[in-house]
Structure formats: structure tokens, C-alpha cells
Amino acid sequence: MNDMRKIERDVKMTDTKITARGVNVHYGDTHAIKDVDVDIADKTVTAFIGPSGCGKSTFLRCLNRMNDTIDICRVQGDIRLDGQDIYDKRVDPVQLRAKVGMVFQKPNPFPKSIYDNIAYGPRIHGLARSKADLDVIVEKSLRRGAIWDEVKDRLDQPGTGLSGGQQQRLCIARAIATEPEVLLMDEPCSALDPIATAQVEELIDELRRDYSVVVVTHSMQQAARVSQNTAFFHLGHLVEFNVTDQIFTNPQDSRTESYITGRIG
Amino acid sequence: MSALPFLLLIGAVCAGYILNRVAAKSIRDRGDRLHSMTSYHGLFSALLILVPVLTFILFWLMLQGPVIDRLVMAGLPDGALGERGAGATQLVLAEIKSLSRGQVFGSPEEWKVAAASHLSQLHQRADWLLIVAVAALSLLLMGLARARVSADFRARQGVEGIVSGLMVFCSVVAIFTTIGIIVSLSYETLRFLKHVPLSEFLFGMNWEPQIPLREDQIAAAGAFGWLPVFLGTMVITVVALVVAVPVGLFSAIYLNEFAPRRLRAVVKPVLEILAGVPTVVYGFFAILVVAPAIRSLGQSFGLDVAPNTALAAGGVMGIMLIPFISSFADDALSAVPRTLRDGALGLGATRGEMMTTVLFPAALPGIVGGVLLAVSRAIGETMIVVMAAGLIAKLTINPLDSVTTVTVQIVTLLIGDTSFDNPKTLAAFALGMMLFLVTLMINIIALRIVRKYREAYD
Ligand SMILES: Nc1ncnc2c1ncn2[C@@H]1O[C@H](COP(=O)(O)OP(=O)(O)OP(=O)(O)O)[C@@H](O)[C@H]1O
Ligand SMILES: [Mg+2]
Numbered sequence: 025m026n027d028m029r030k031i032e033r034d035v036k037m038t039d040t041k042i043t044a045r046g047v048n049v050h051y052g053d054t055h056a057i058k059d060v061d062v063d064i065a066d067k068t069v070t071a072f073i074g075p076s077g078c079g080k081s082t083f084l085r086c087l088n089r090m091n092d093t094i095d096i097c098r099v100q101g102d103i104r105l106d107g108q109d110i111y112d113k114r115v116d117p118v119q120l121r122a123k124v125g126m127v128f129q130k131p132n133p134f135p136k137s138i139y140d141n142i143a144y145g146p147r148i149h150g151l152a153r154s155k156a157d158l159d160v161i162v163e164k165s166l167r168r169g170a171i172w173d174e175v176k177d178r179l180d181q182p183g184t185g186l187s188g189g190q191q192q193r194l195c196i197a198r199a200i201a202t203e204p205e206v207l208l209m210d211e212p213c214s215a216l217d218p219i220a221t222a223q224v225e226e227l228i229d230e231l232r233r234d235y236s237v238v239v240v241t242h243s244m245q246q247a248a249r250v251s252q253n254t255a256f257f258h259l260g261h262l263v264e265f266n267v268t269d270q271i272f273t274n275p276q277d278s279r280t281e282s283y284i285t286g287r288i289g
Numbered sequence: 290m291s292a293l294p295f296l297l298l299i300g301a302v303c304a305g306y307i308l309n310r311v312a313a314k315s316i317r318d319r320g321d322r323l324h325s326m327t328s329y330h331g332l333f334s335a336l337l338i339l340v341p342v343l344t345f346i347l348f349w350l351m352l353q354g355p356v357i358d359r360l361v362m363a364g365l366p367d368g369a370l371g372e373r374g375a376g377a378t379q380l381v382l383a384e385i386k387s388l389s390r391g392q393v394f395g396s397p398e399e400w401k402v403a404a405a406s407h408l409s410q411l412h413q414r415a416d417w418l419l420i421v422a423v424a425a426l427s428l429l430l431m432g433l434a435r436a437r438v439s440a441d442f443r444a445r446q447g448v449e450g451i452v453s454g455l456m457v458f459c460s461v462v463a464i465f466t467t468i469g470i471i472v473s474l475s476y477e478t479l480r481f482l483k484h485v486p487l488s489e490f491l492f493g494m495n496w497e498p499q500i501p502l503r504e505d506q507i508a509a510a511g512a513f514g515w516l517p518v519f520l521g522t523m524v525i526t527v528v529a530l531v532v533a534v535p536v537g538l539f540s541a542i543y544l545n546e547f548a549p550r551r552l553r554a555v556v557k558p559v560l561e562i563l564a565g566v567p568t569v570v571y572g573f574f575a576i577l578v579v580a581p582a583i584r585s586l587g588q589s590f591g592l593d594v595a596p597n598t599a600l601a602a603g604g605v606m607g608i609m610l611i612p613f614i615s616s617f618a619d620d621a622l623s624a625v626p627r628t629l630r631d632g633a634l635g636l637g638a639t640r641g642e643m644m645t646t647v648l649f650p651a652a653l654p655g656i657v658g659g660v661l662l663a664v665s666r667a668i669g670e671t672m673i674v675v676m677a678a679g680l681i682a683k684l685t686i687n688p689l690d691s692v693t694t695v696t697v698q699i700v701t702l703l704i705g706d707t708s709f710d711n712p713k714t715l716a717a718f719a720l721g722m723m724l725f726l727v728t729l730m731i732n733i734i735a736l737r738i739v740r741k742y743r744e745a746y747d
Contacts, residue, residue: 088635090631090634090635093630093631093634095550118637118638118639119637120637121634121635121636121637122636122637123637125635125636126631126635126636128628128631128632128635130628132626132628132629132631132632133632134629134632134633134647134651135629135650135651136650144633144636144638144646145636145637148636148637148638148639148642148646149637195632198632198636199635199636202636202637
């Protein structure tokens with residue numbers, strides 16, 4: 025009996041992919057993230073919700089050090105990926121970003137062919153040993169991105185020529201091709217119509233099998249549909265973090281309740 | 290005195306504005322709904338007076354002088370001019386004019402004094418006539434404009450019509466100037482081609498424009514093949530680009546992507562100052578510093594170096610082009626959306642990889658367009674090569690040799706005593722025409738590329 029409980033705890037421990045403790049972010053004088061603690065579990069979808077400007081994107085960008093590219097941004101606190109401090113001096117942000125992929129709010133395919141878009145990550149990280157290898161990676165990624173059937177006959181055409189929804193799935197496939205362990209998505213569906221949104225949501229649910237996924241969304245329904253855990257941000261604070269069902273059916277904080285019932289936004 | 294017509298015009302414009310505005314206001318105060326705002330009624334009147342009357346005054350002032358000169362010369366007593374040529378007649382006229390201004394040299398003939406007073410009398414009369422005409426015209430137009438004020442007069446459309454007419458006029462002026470330049474250039478070129486066959490000009494390998502000016506002068510017959518001259522231009526252009534393109538590009542890339550913000554804030558203005566240096570100053574730099582340096586350096590290697598090498602002229606021209614290219618490249622790089630940079634960085638690309646694999650290809654069309662514009666500037670650049678390049682046309686591509694360029698030849702053909710009917714001077718126009726055609730072609734290609742690139746991210 026005792027042993028059983030120990031094993032269960034171990035699983036819980038390794039289940040946590042990212043731990044953040046006491047994270048503070050400043051843009052110049054703006055205090056954008058205030059003392060946030062969060063645990064992102066492996067092989068689950070975590071949703072970040074909250075009103076506009078509350079710091080969801082900022083926090084998300086801390087997780088793969090994309091904030092390093094903004095001059096005035098300062099990040100403090102402790103963020104660990106698999107127990108390794110990602111803001112440690114010895115960690116190369118470039119390698120970190122290969123492990124923690126990112127999909128942006130606006131589809132941003134490179135002005136290259138569809139094939140080259142997908143092959144971009146594998147090429148710069150040397151993941152393919154031969155052209156045939158690369159072909160396999162490209163096809164696999166496009167299949168996982170649920171866009172293979174639509175583009176398989178025109179891989180040599182520019183990625184910018186696709187529709188908005190196709191572009192976003194292309195970008196997701198491009199992020200998957202680098203074989204990340206965590207996938208960060210910042211409002212991936214905000215530029216998409218309901219059908220494309222449904223496709224992307226299905227895809228996110230699919231991705232949960234292999235990756236830890238973090239999704240920022242403004243749609244409560246979307247958070248409820250795709251995520252297992254939900255974090256509610258408000259004015260830079262992490263107000264509530266819990267299992268998604270709990271957040272939506274039985275919120276502990278009054279601010280969370282107001283937000284999900286549409287009273288603050 | 291000569292300001293009076295303009296003052297009158299300003300007065301009339303203001304009066305017309307107020308008159309119509311007040312009239313429109315009183316209609317509104319009566320309770321009618323005006324189609325246009327009262328200020329448009331005022332503006333309509335003002336513009337209706339301003340445009341025609343101003344045109345009238347300018348034409349009058351332009352024509353007054355020549356017309357009165359004609360009248361005075363025609364009024365001279367018979368035989369006063371005798372059998373003098375055109376030049377002497379001009380001299381007499383100038384003398385009469387200075388007399389009328391009260392500057393008397395020696396003791397002029399009686400008829401000249403009479404003509405002088407006739408001249409000033411005519412001028413006075415013309416001035417008065419102008420004032421009367423302006424006043425009458427202004428009053429007429431003011432009346433016309435006033436008569437149109439009514440509740441549903443579309444004054445706003447009227448104003449917009451006049452203003453857009455003015456804008457069309459301004460753009461047409463630019464176009465017609467260009468056409469005028471082309472026409473006069475073509476005319477002189479055709480005259481040149483009467484002396485020298487087109488095939489010789491286009492394909493000739495010799496350029497020796499020294500021809501006898503007088504019958505008894507001993508000189509060669511002259512050869513007018515433009516190829517060696519054009520080749521010189523190309524050699525210098527290539528040298529300039531070899532200097533300017535890499536330096537300009539790399540400085541743009543560095544400033545755009547890698548430089549700390551403070552450095553960028555210093556370096557960018559400095560580059561822009563470089564763009565403002567007069568080309569004459571670059572010319573000094575070329576002959577005083579660069580050319581001697583290249584010469585002594587070359588000689589220390591045992592090379593045969595001309596005193597005015599293509600390398601010196603082209604190199605300094607390249608320095609002149611650096612800010613041009615770097616600002617174009619900088620614009621092209623900055624125009625690449627931030628989302629693309631983030632996309633590449635988010636996939637784990639280093640800044641260098643992001644630069645070479647995403648940013649640079651995306652900005653390439655804009656950069657190419659900028660380089661082509663730089664090429665056409667290099668081809669047309671005159672001052673630096675006049676000062677630092679040679680005069681003798683040589684069929685060579687050795688940058689250590691002295692070459693001449695199209696622009697240098699045009700300048701040397703046209704300075705000094707020249708008459709505009711021998712092939713030597715006319716050749717300058719033919720060269721100018723070719724230069725115009727070549728740069729026009731390059732500019733068209735460049736603009737097409739730049740335009741295509743603009744559409745890339747929409
Ligand atoms: N590059 C930046 N420079 C300065 N301030 C910034 C920058 N990016 C974000 N901020 C500030 O940080 C705060 C949080 O911004 P953030 O983009 O994280 O909000 P968000 O929750 O993602 O909002 P939204 O839902 O609208 O995307 C805001 O107050 C914003 O003004
Ligand atoms: Mg955001």
C-alpha cells in the first residue's frame with residue numbers, strides 16, 4: 025500500500041515539465057508579471073486565460089526566452105524545464121527554443137516554399153541526415169499538422185499563398201518539425217474561422233499525446249474544450265490555477281468567477 | 290511700382306472672399322439651408338480671382354520687356370542702325386536701356402537719347418495699363434463669383450475642382466519638362482547623326498573628337514565611336530559598386546540587427562551626413578588623397594599605375610554610394626515584418642541564421658532595387674570623374690589605367706568656345722542621349738523590382 029503511494033507521487037513529480045517560481049517581468053518601468061508561480065504538466069494542455077494586457081503573452085514568452093529579443097524586457101525569477109534553470113548562464117537560448125517551440129498569434133510562414141518552411145527547423149538543427157530523411161520529416165510534420173492532404177501536391181509553392189487557416193496549421197507543423205518537447209501557442213486561432221479553429225483544436229488535442237502544450241486563448245469555450253489545466257491571469261498576477269473543470273464550474277477566486285461569467289474582460 | 294499689381298490682387302482676393310462669405314451667411318441667416326459651408330463660398334470667390342489674374346500678371350510681366358524693346362527698335366529713325374549685324378543691334382539696345390536708367394557714358398547720339406526717353410515712357414504706360422487691367426479683371430471676376438452665391442450653389446465642388454485643376458497643372462509641368470528635355474536632346478542628337486553615321490557612333494571603337502575648327506587648322510578628322518567612353522563609365526561603375534555594395538549592405542545588416550541601440554543612434558546620422566557631402570568634395574578627396582596613395586602603393590609593387598586611375602575615381606564614387614545603398618537596404622530589412630523574425634528565432638535559429646535564411650532573402654528584391662538605383666547614379670555621376678578620371682578614351686578594363694567616362698566627355702566637349710553646329714559639340718548631346726537611355730532603362734527595371742517587392746507582404 026505504501027509503495028503504491030510512493031510510485032504515484034513519483035509519476036506526479038516527473039509529470040511536471042516546467043516549474044516557474046516567483047517570476048517577475050518588467051518592460052522598462054511597466055511591471056507586467058508579478059510573482060507568478062506555475063507548474064506546467066507534461067503531456068497535457070494548459071490554457072492561459074485572462075483579460076487583454078494581463079500578461080499572458082509576456083509570461084508565455086518567458087518560457088522560451090523570446091523576451092530576450094526585446095531590449096527593454098527584464099525577467100526575474102526561477103523557471104525550470106525538466107529541473108534545469110533555463111535562465112542559467114550556461115543555457116543557450118537558441119537550443120532552448122528548439123526544445124520549446126512557439127506558434128504565434130498571426131500566421132507567419134516564411135516567404136519560401138511550403139517544403140522549405142517545414143524543413144527550416146530540421147535544417148538549422150541538422151535533424152536530417154539526407155534528403156530522403158528530410159522528406160520523411162516534412163511529410164510526418166505536415167500530417168501531424170493536419171494539412172498534408174491539402175498541400176501534398178504543391179509543396180514547392182510559397183507558404184504565403186495558403187489561406188489563413190492553412191497558414192496557421194503550416195506554422196504549427198513547422199514548429200512540430202523541430203521535435204520540441206513543449207509547444208507554446210499564443211492565441212493560435214484568433215485569425216481563423218470556426219472550421220479552421222475546430223481543426224486546430226483537434227490538432228492541439230492530438231498533440232497532447234507527445235508534447236506539453238500551453239495555449240493562450242481569449243475564448244473560454246476553447247479553453248474548456250482543449251485544456252486540462254487552466255491558469256487565470258489578471259493585471260500581471262496569476263489569480264487561479266487549477267484543473268480546467270474546477271476553474272469553470274467552481275472557481276475559488278471572485279475575480280475568476282467575474283471573468284468567466286463575462287463581468288470583467 | 291511693380292509690386293502694386295500684386296497688392297491689388299491680394300486686396301481683390303480678400304475682398305472677394307469676404308464678399309461671398311458674407312453673402313452666403315446672409316442667405317443662411319434668412320433661414321435657407323446652404324449646400325456648402327460659407328467658407329467654401331468665400332474660397333470659391335478667392336480662387337476664381339486669384340488663378341486667372343495671377344496668370345495674367347505673370348504673362349504680362351514676361352512679355353512686357355521684349356514687346357517694348359521691339360517697339361523702341363522699330364521706332365528708331367531710318368538708317369540709324371545702318372547695316373549692322375544682330376550683335377551690334379543688341380549693343381545699341383543695351384546702350385539705350387542704360388541711358389534710360391540714367392547711366393550716361395560719353396556723349397550719346399541724339400537719337401539714342403530720344404529712344405531712351407521713349408523707352409521709359411512706354412514702360413510707365415505699360416505699368417499703368419497693367420494696374421488698370423488687373424483692377425478691371427478682378428472686379429469682373431468678383432462680380433461673377435458674387436452672382437453665383439445662392440443656397441444650392443455647390444461652392445465646395447467648385448473649390449475642389451479648381452484645386453484639383455491646379456494639382457493636375459503642377460504634375461503636368463513636371464511631365465512636360467521631361468518631354469521637353471527629351472525632345473531637345475533628340476533634336477541635337479539627330480543633327481549629330483547627320484555628320485556621323487549611327488553605326489559608327491554605336492559600334493565605333495575610337496573616340497577622338499578633335500576636329501579642325503578652322504579651315505587652316507591641322508587636326509585629325511575625328512572619330513566618334515562611343516564604346517570606349519562607355520566602357521570607361523562601366524569600369525568606374527563596377528569599381529564603385531565593388532566598394533559600395535558590400536560595405537553598404539553589411540553596415541545596413543549590422544545596424545539593423547546587431548548594433549546596440551545607442552550605436553545605431555550615432556552611426557545612422559553619420560551615414561546620412563556622408564550622403565550630404567557635395568560631390569566636389571569627394572573629387573578633392575580622390576585627387577589629393579586616394580589617387581596618390583594608390584599610385585605609390587602600386588609602384589611599390591612594381592606596377593604601372595596611371596596618375597588618375599579608374600580605381601581612385603571609382604573607389605571614391607563607391608564611398609559616395611555607401612549611404613545610398615545602406616539606407617535602401619536598411620529600409621528593406623526593416624520592412625520585413627517582425628513576426629517573421631520571431632518565427633525564425635522561435636524555431637531556434639540564431640540571429641545570424643535568421644538573417645541569412647529569412648530576413649535577407651525576404652528583403653532581397655528591395656536591396657536589388659536600391660543597388661540598381663545606385664548603378665544609375667554612378668553612371669550619371671559627373672563631378673568626381675571630371676576631377677579624378679582621365680580624358681583620353683582607352684579601350685581597357687584595367688582599373689589601374691586611366692579611363693574617361695561619358696559624363697567627362699560631355700563636359701569637356703561643351704566647355705570653352707564652341708559653336709553648336711559642328712559634330713564635336715553635337716556629340717555631347719548624342720552622348721547625353723545615350724546616358725539618358727541607359728539610366729532610364731536601369732531605373733525602370735529597378736522600380737519594377739522595388740514595386741514587386743512592396744506587394745510581397747500585403
Ligand atoms: N514590447 C513591449 N514593450 C513594452 N511593454 C510591453 C511590451 N509587450 C507587452 N507590454 C506590456 O506588458 C503588459 C502585458 O502585455 P501582454 O502582451 O503580455 O498582454 P496579453 O495578456 O498577452 O494581452 P492580449 O490578450 O491583448 O494579447 C501590457 O501592459 C503591455 O503594455
Ligand atoms: Mg497577447
